[in-house]
Amino acid sequence: MGxxxxxxxxxxxxxxxxxxxxxxxxxGYEVKxxxxxxxxxxxxxxxxxxxxxxxxxxxxxxxxxTSFDGPDGRRDRRYxxxxxxxxxxxxxxxxxxxxxxxxxxxxxxRLLLGGISSPAAMSAMLTDYRAALAERRAELLxxxxxxxxxxxxxxxxxxxxxxxxxxxxxxxxxxxxxxxLVAGTEHDPSxx
Amino acid sequence: MGxxxxxxxxxxxxxxxxxxxxxxxxxGYEVKxxxxxxxxxxxxxxxxxxxxxxxxxxxxxxxxxTSFDGPDGRRDRRYxxxxxxxxxxxxxxxxxxxxxxxxxxxxxxRLLLGGISSPAAMSAMLTDYRAALAERRAELLxxxxxxxxxxxxxxxxxxxxxxxxxxxxxxxxxxxxxxxLVAGTEHDPSxx
DNA sequence: TGTAGCATGTAAGCCGTTACATGATTGA
DNA sequence: TCAATCATGTAACGGCTTACATGCTACA
Numbered sequence: 001m002g003x004x005x006x007x008x009x010x011x012x013x014x015x016x017x018x019x020x021x022x023x024x025x026x027x028g029y030e031v032k033x034x035x036x037x038x039x040x041x042x043x044x045x046x047x048x049x050x051x052x053x054x055x056x057x058x059x060x061x062x063x064x065x066t067s068f069d070g071p072d073g074r075r076d077r078r079y080x081x082x083x084x085x086x087x088x089x090x091x092x093x094x095x096x097x098x099x100x101x102x103x104x105x106x107x108x109x110r111l112l113l114g115g116i117s118s119p120a121a122m123s124a125m126l127t128d129y130r131a132a133l134a135e136r137r138a139e140l141l142x143x144x145x146x147x148x149x150x151x152x153x154x155x156x157x158x159x160x161x162x163x164x165x166x167x168x169x170x171x172x173x174x175x176x177x178x179x180x181l182v183a184g185t186e187h188d189p190s191x192x
Numbered sequence: 193m194g195x196x197x198x199x200x201x202x203x204x205x206x207x208x209x210x211x212x213x214x215x216x217x218x219x220g221y222e223v224k225x226x227x228x229x230x231x232x233x234x235x236x237x238x239x240x241x242x243x244x245x246x247x248x249x250x251x252x253x254x255x256x257x258t259s260f261d262g263p264d265g266r267r268d269r270r271y272x273x274x275x276x277x278x279x280x281x282x283x284x285x286x287x288x289x290x291x292x293x294x295x296x297x298x299x300x301x302r303l304l305l306g307g308i309s310s311p312a313a314m315s316a317m318l319t320d321y322r323a324a325l326a327e328r329r330a331e332l333l334x335x336x337x338x339x340x341x342x343x344x345x346x347x348x349x350x351x352x353x354x355x356x357x358x359x360x361x362x363x364x365x366x367x368x369x370x371x372x373l374v375a376g377t378e379h380d381p382s383x384x
Numbered sequence: 385t386g387t388a389g390c391a392t393g394t395a396a397g398c399c400g401t402t403a404c405a406t407g408a409t410t411g412a
Numbered sequence: 413t414c415a416a417t418c419a420t421g422t423a424a425c426g427g428c429t430t431a432c433a434t435g436c437t438a439c440a
Binding site: 219220221222240241242245248267268269 | 419
């Protein structure tokens with residue numbers, strides 16, 4: 001009963017809290033969609049199969065209740081938070097102190113090894129990264145827009161703003177590093 | 193011979209590139225120390241056991257060469273990049289396009305669920321986060337300082353600057369969100 | 385009628401961690 | 413002589429992904 005859950009378990013449980021108490025619950029499929037819209041930007045969007053695994057685990061622990069709506073229980077199975085789930089989530093959220101964020105940054109990692117490549121290639125990589133960033137930012141901006149003017153979603157809106165600010169900061173840094181690379185090449189006769 | 197390596201494999205291989213060609217190579221222990229100083233800030237510092245596992249894999253694939261310096265080959269085993277390793281790393285760095293960075297942000301995740309807690313508690317969490325950020329920043333700043341004025345380490349210096357800018361941006365955002373939380377409470381009679 | 389989307393799961397396998405096991409060297 | 417640090421690995425296991433397997437429903 002008291003064994004620890006992974007952060008992803010709590011994340012999935014947390015997604016369920018945005019259903020009102022009168023809700024019939026969410027299917028695993030819907031949980032996945034919500035994860036893709038929110039969790040993805042500052043955690044991960046777990047694979048479908050993991051969503052089902054987590055939901056099954058939470059149900060086994062009594063943290064969510066599950067109902068069978070379909071004919072044989074293999075379709076439209078819906079999950080809702082249980083009182084124990086609320087309690088457990090609240091305890092996790094307010095008692096445990098969060099670990100430091102983990103960043104896996106393949107672009108920065110490649111830049112570290114810039115010496116085996118050329119400044120021009122590294123600069124191009126940063127330009128590509130900025131394009132990817134812009135795409136991602138647009139996606140998050142759409143999510144943010146859908147949260148506007150809904151006081152009950154003030155926290156998700158704050159997190160979305162956090163994400164937008166992060167993307168902006170990444171863009172600024174990438175632009176600056178890119179010009180630093182170009183500036184270093186400029187006066188070098190081997191560059192052209 | 194041609195099967196794909198994980199990014200962490202390339203990261204470990206990449207750490208070896210900072211040894212000059214005249215170097216006798218690095219022990220797994222030294223690779224771990226270097227990972228803790230550099231990789232940790234924008235990738236992960238793999239556990240000791242994984243460093244050894246990766247090094248063994250790279251040796252098996254002929255991407256690093258290994259020498260036995262100790263009496264029984266179980267001590268001071270040193271690894272150096274092989275020509276094949278250089279080639280493989282270069283191909284990875286310049287040919288493959290980097291995935292988008294992955295962020296696992298437990299603080300943002302908890303903030304998303306701020307509704308089940310209080311603005312004051314969330315603000316306190318952000319304050320704690322800013323303290324952790326300051327600590328981390330100081331560590332990275334020390335690394336950055338050791339890179340100063342060494343042209344052969346210009347790329348690592350850029351990556352360190354990236355990290356510092358990221359931490360600064362996180363601090364700014366956390367401060368802003370924190371005051372937004374306090375501002376929302378200020379005029380609320382239930383707050384005091 | 386067929387295809388896109390809804391819906392649920394199992395199996396195999398990689399990546400990475402913690403725990404465990406072992407032993408040498410250096411310096412207080 | 414004792415503790416810290418250097419040094420190398422194996423074992424067990426958790427988390428997560430991809431691939432696979434299955435079938436319904438809505439709509440063009």
